Amino acid sequence: MQTKVNWFEIPSVDFKRAVGFYETIxxxxxxxxxxxxxxxxxxxxxxxxxxxxxxxxxxxxxxxxGAVLYLDATPGLDAVLGRVQAAGGRVLMGKMALPRELGYIAHFVDTEGNRIALHAEH
Known part of the structure; x- marks a missing residue:
């Protein structure tokens, strides 16, 4: 059986801060x-x-x-990743090209201490 993500929950310590972080980035x-x-x-x-x-x-x-959740950073990873630090997060792994033209990924830690990843074609 194949599967896909149909829902995710990103934990927060300070709910308003976390919501603001994701709205910003x-x-x-x-x-x-x-x-x-x-x-x-x-x-x-x-x-x-x-x-x-x-x-x-x-x-x-x-x-x-824990598990790493990849969020879609379309239309481009640079714009989202560029807002992480200013919003209070920390970049762990900068933009990295995937093989076979599968796009790009990056990892960051949000304001709550969660490792989250990004994926985009550009």
Whole structure:
């Protein structure tokens, strides 16, 4: 069976700071909602679908050493990566070309201590 990511949750220590960080680096607005007692800043794709979120509370603990989530940095990785430090994050691995023209990746640590990765064709 093949699979794909259908939802993700990025843990936060300071929810407002985390939402602001991701809104800044992706130059967008997250849809903030409370799902039960869990506040979420929801990422919406181009078709208007919820795809994942920044979340706070419960079992969620930021971590730099867990699974690495790759977020789409289309139309270009440089613009998103260029806003990471100014937004309070830290670049761990700068832009790196993938083989066979599969695009580029980079890794950063967000304001909450999560290692997150980026991927884009350019």
């Amino acid at each position: 992706f130059d967008t607005r997250l849809k903030v909602e409370d799902i039960g007692s869990l506040p979420m800043g929801i990422f919406i794709d181009d078709q208007g679908q919820s795809v994942g979120c920044v979340a706070h509370g419960g079992y969620l603990v930021p971590n730099e050493n």
